[in-house]
Amino acid sequence: KPVYLNGRYLPIEDAHISVLDRGFLFGDGVYEVIPAYRGRLFEFEAHMARLDNSLACIHIGNPHSLEEWRGIFAPLLEDGTDQYIYLQITRGAAPKRDHLFPEHVAPTVFALSAAIPPYPARGTGIKAVCLEDSRWEHCHIKAITLLANVLLRQEASEYGGAEAILIKNGFVTEGSSSNVFAVIDGVLLTPPLSDGILSGITRQVILKIAETGHIPCREQAISIEDLKRADEVWIASSIREIVAVVELDDLPVGDGKPGPVWQSMNRLFQAYKQSS
Numbered sequence: 001k002p003v004y005l006n007g008r009y010l011p012i013e014d015a016h017i018s019v020l021d022r023g024f025l026f027g028d029g030v031y032e033v034i035p036a037y038r039g040r041l042f043e044f045e046a047h048m049a050r051l052d053n054s055l056a057c058i059h060i061g062n063p064h065s066l067e068e069w070r071g072i073f074a075p076l077l078e079d080g081t082d083q084y085i086y087l088q089i090t091r092g093a094a095p096k097r098d099h100l101f102p103e104h105v106a107p108t109v110f111a112l113s114a115a116i117p118p119y120p121a122r123g124t125g126i127k128a129v130c131l132e133d134s135r136w137e138h139c140h141i142k143a144i145t146l147l148a149n150v151l152l153r154q155e156a157s158e159y160g161g162a163e164a165i166l167i168k169n170g171f172v173t174e175g176s177s178s179n180v181f182a183v184i185d186g187v188l189l190t191p192p193l194s195d196g197i198l199s200g201i202t203r204q205v206i207l208k209i210a211e212t213g214h215i216p217c218r219e220q221a222i223s224i225e226d227l228k229r230a231d232e233v234w235i236a237s238s239i240r241e242i243v244a245v246v247e248l249d250d251l252p253v254g255d256g257k258p259g260p261v262w263q264s265m266n267r268l269f270q271a272y273k274q275s276s
């Protein structure tokens with residue numbers, strides 16, 4: 001199956017970039033992960049709006065229009081199965097290594113599609129571990145610079161956790177690669193948007209369908225103490241969708257099973273996916 005690199009479709013073995021690419025040297029780039037169900041891009045406009053924002057934050061002009069992007073992705077999705085697009089844009093390859101932005105260098109644009117892997121833990125829930133949020137202050141940018149996220153995810157895994165829930169100044173920010181929700185006193189809560197978290201597209205969908213499904217819901221800061229007494233905790237991301245955290249730092253969340261609000265939300269989400 002071909003991948004897309006700078007205007008061409010190539011076998012992945014033939015897709016090469018320069019060792020001077022600023023993505024490689026500096027992590028100087030942004031990315032998107034866009035699910036496509038039955039070959040149809042899910043929440044395409046929302047993903048592209050977030051891409052626009054990420055690019056603007058790092059002062060790279062968007063090299064393509066919405067319709068051009070659609071055209072670029074289409075040949076990667078031809079078999080009509082459930083896949084995701086991984087799109088990465090870097091500041092390109094400059095003639096020499098220099099922190100300063102190079103002039104007259106075209107961005108590197110790379111995209112591939114891959115099957116959405118089955119996630120059997122969606123039914124049973126996962127274990128998560130709370131860790132101190134050691135990332136930088138611009139986490140609203142979907143930057144490829146993910147070293148802190150990688151280290152945190154690895155640390156969580158060494159404690160037997162499938163995700164790290166990150167804590168900054170005593171409050172939840174997000175997961176190492178997901179947003180966090182909690183059901184506390186009958187209300188579904190998620191931390192409000194700030195420079196400290198990514199505006200997850202799954203998070204946006206949850207907030208939208210909670211309203212139509214009459215699930216009481218608020219964007220509100222969640223302290224670590226409140227998280228620990230929550231009846232339900234979930235993580236949400238494009239690839240894993242919505243997953244209940246049934247064990248947090250070795251203690252059960254609620255009765256240690258995915259809770260009733262998760263059941264309702266997961267049903268709403270699956271129906272929304274089907275209809276879009």
Ligand code: PMP
Pocket residue numbers: 033174175176177178179197198199200201202203236237238239
């Ligand atoms: N936060 C972080 C740090 C992430 O890496 C991700 C997944 N890319 C998310 C939140 C969830 O975003 P989305 O729902 O758009 O996949």
